[in-house]
Amino acid sequence: MRIGIVGGGHAGTEAAKAARQAGADTVVVYSGEVVPPYSRPRLVALAFQQAAADELWLKPAAWYAANGIELRLATPVTGVRPATGEIEAAGVWETYDAVVLANGAAPIRPVVTGSEGALLPLWSYDQALAVRDRFQPGDTLLVLGGGILGVEAALRAAGAGLKPILVEKCPGLMPTQFTAAAGTVLRTLLEQRGVTVRTGVSLTAAMPAQAAGQWRYQLDDGSAVEARAAILSIGARPALELARHAGLPVDRGVVVTDTLLAGGRVFAAGDITQFAGSTRCSVREALGQGKVAGANAAAAAAAAGKPLQLYRYQPAPLQFAFNEIVLCSAGDPGVAGDAELETLAAPPAAYRALVRRATRLAGVQMIGTKQDFDQYVRQLASA
Numbered sequence: 485m486r487i488g489i490v491g492g493g494h495a496g497t498e499a500a501k502a503a504r505q506a507g508a509d510t511v512v513v514y515s516g517e518v519v520p521p522y523s524r525p526r527l528v529a530l531a532f533q534q535a536a537a538d539e540l541w542l543k544p545a546a547w548y549a550a551n552g553i554e555l556r557l558a559t560p561v562t563g564v565r566p567a568t569g570e571i572e573a574a575g576v577w578e579t580y581d582a583v584v585l586a587n588g589a590a591p592i593r594p595v596v597t598g599s600e601g602a603l604l605p606l607w608s609y610d611q612a613l614a615v616r617d618r619f620q621p622g623d624t625l626l627v628l629g630g631g632i633l634g635v636e637a638a639l640r641a642a643g644a645g646l647k648p649i650l651v652e653k654c655p656g657l658m659p660t661q662f663t664a665a666a667g668t669v670l671r672t673l674l675e676q677r678g679v680t681v682r683t684g685v686s687l688t689a690a691m692p693a694q695a696a697g698q699w700r701y702q703l704d705d706g707s708a709v710e711a712r713a714a715i716l717s718i719g720a721r722p723a724l725e726l727a728r729h730a731g732l733p734v735d736r737g738v739v740v741t742d743t744l745l746a747g748g749r750v751f752a753a754g755d756i757t758q759f760a761g762s763t764r765c766s767v768r769e770a771l772g773q774g775k776v777a778g779a780n781a782a783a784a785a786a787a788a789g790k791p792l793q794l795y796r797y798q799p800a801p802l803q804f805a806f807n808e809i810v811l812c813s814a815g816d817p818g819v820a821g822d823a824e825l826e827t828l829a830a831p832p833a834a835y836r837a838l839v840r841r842a843t844r845l846a847g848v849q850m851i852g853t854k855q856d857f858d859q860y861v862r863q864l865a866s867a
């Protein structure tokens with residue numbers, strides 16, 4: 485039984501493992517990258533020289549062959565035929581009994597004039613190296629996007645001796661996880677660590693500045709800042725081109741059933757999918773879906789035909805720690821005035837905000853402490 489996997493990220497690697505465990509004889513992982521599968525969240529540390537490349541690999545190099553998985557690096561897939569299970573790479577079509585599509589997402593690029601070379605995405609290994617090579621300590625760096633990725637990039641940049649300016653178009657930081665009050669506390673923490681925070685403003689244009697090697701970034705409030713470059717951290721979207729060409733059902737992501745079947749012999753997992761109407765970028769989800777998609781691909785391909793597993797979505801709380809900064813959030817982020825921020829301890833400062841709908845707990849946000857966070861998460865899950 486032969487299973488072909490498109491994409492060697494978190495979902496693809498997990499799918500390969502699950503397919504082998506479910507009895508597949510041959511598992512081939514096609515990866516468009518030149519390096520082995522790596523932890524994408526660790527790219528920020530790599531970009532700011534706070535982690536070495538070999539700390540990123542998901543598995544040791546020998547693990548793939550030792551587990552009967554053929555990892556084909558630098559082999560991007562250019563076509564998939566769902567009805568027959570064929571995969572095209574390097575001009576050659578090969579046939580599989582089932583395929584797992586796990587080719588992830590791509591960073592969103594803002595539409596701004598003159599931005600070629602001024603905006604650096606931070607989504608892949610080579611992009612992290614490009615960021616690392618662009619900056620010297622003392623350089624000013626623009627970080628576009630005040631979500632968790634932008635916050636981490638700004639903190640790590642400050643830690644590396646750069647001068648980060650964080651620009652967020654919403655009025656507060658981490659608007660999809662934090663109430664305005666929690667966002668204000670986070671802003672103060674960032675400013676104390678050397679990050680300049682600009683909220684409620686967007687980038688409109690980028691052009692070379694007079695000083696060599698500098699860019700001038702125009703913001704929509706009429707102001708402008710100069711920096712060596714800007715890092716893009718405004719989100720990502722499923723990379724749908726391959727699925728679209730293959731004729732798979734595509735909306736905001738590849739639409740999958742509750743067994744993660746996309747169509748024909750193709751299952752899908754990870755950032756590429758749209759499950760129960762939603763797309764998500766999450767390692768936890770990629771691993772969970774990869775496991776089910778890999779096992780189901782093998783089960784569907786088995787001669788006798790085996791029952792397929794159902795994938796069940798479970799909301800994942802956010803937990804982030806960098807040096808002494810701890811950020812946690814789960815459930816409904818609430819709207820302004822919804823949640824009261826309590827100071828739990830000072831110093832070092834610790835805060836908690838509980839979002840309530842009538843008498844029910846709907847969300848929790850914590851800064852500076854994780855105390856009782858798991859308990860709140862359990863309460864949210866049972867509500």
Ligand SMILES: Cc1cc2nc3c(=O)[nH]c(=O)nc-3n(C[C@H](O)[C@H](O)[C@H](O)COP(=O)(O)OP(=O)(O)OC[C@H]3O[C@@H](n4cnc5c(N)ncnc54)[C@H](O)[C@@H]3O)c2cc1C
Nearest residue numbers: 491493494495516524525560561588754755765766767770
């Ligand atoms: C900097 C950063 C920080 C993050 N931090 C967090 C975090 O803290 N917590 C969290 O839950 N999530 C985080 N994420 C998101 C998380 O990394 C993704 O949700 C996760 O990687 C999704 O796994 P995946 O396997 O679906 O896709 P990916 O890991 O993106 O893997 C897809 C792979 O497919 C390859 N590919 C694409 N097209 C082809 C093709 N045609 N042929 C062959 N291969 C192809 C890609 O090159 C890539 O290697 C972060 C992401 C980034 C970039």
